[in-house]
Amino acid sequence: MQYWLVKSEPFKYSWEKFNQDGRTFWDGVRNYQARNNLREMKEGDLVLFYHSNEGKAVVGIAKVVKEAYQDPTTDDKNWVVVDLSPVESLKVPVTLDTIKADEQLANVGLVRQGRLSVMGMKQEEFDRIVELGSGE
Template identity: 85%
Template sequence: MQYFLVKSEPFKYSWEQFNKDGRTFWDGVRNYQARNNLKEMKEGDLVLFYHSNEGKNVVGIAKVVKEFYQDPTTDDERWVVVDLVPVQSLKNPVSLEAIKNDERLKDVSLVRQGRLSVMTLKPEEFDRIVELGS
């Protein structure tokens, strides 16, 4: 099992809309490191959903249900998507400030590489964020 975090601006694609849709492909990634992280995702891996810009909170948990394939929004073969489904909302959204202030999360990619839209998480980082959101 691997763990990831994906970021979306709520006005573009919110956790609420994701829950209404029930499934989505994660598109629009145009950064090579983020793309490589998408390629690492395997069916069943868990993904934290983070609202960027507005809110700046981890708001839910999703699961990978289809591994990477060509991004249908572009003809450029370099870009890929994965399919995700929502698993559960966090009872309490976990703010970026809370993550930055937690000693156990000081090395999380969300803090170190704030602009990266798809990032890996260590199991203990994932578990800690979920714990903070309980």
């Protein structure tokens, strides 16, 4: 099992819309490192859903339900998508400020590579953010 984080601006594709849809392909990735991360995703991997720009918070957990395939929004064979489904909403959104203030998350990609839209995470980082989002 691998762990990931994907970012979406809420006005483009929000957690709420994702839950209404029940499943989506993760398109629009045009950064090679982010694309390579999509290619590494395996069915069953868990993914944190982060609202970027507005809100700046992890708001939910998704899972990979279909591995990388050609991005249907472009004919360019360089770009791929994966299918994701929502698993659960976090009780409390975990803000970027909260993540930056947490010593256990000092090296998380969200802090180190703030502009990357799809990134891998260590299990401990994933678990810590889920714990912070539990509201306990």
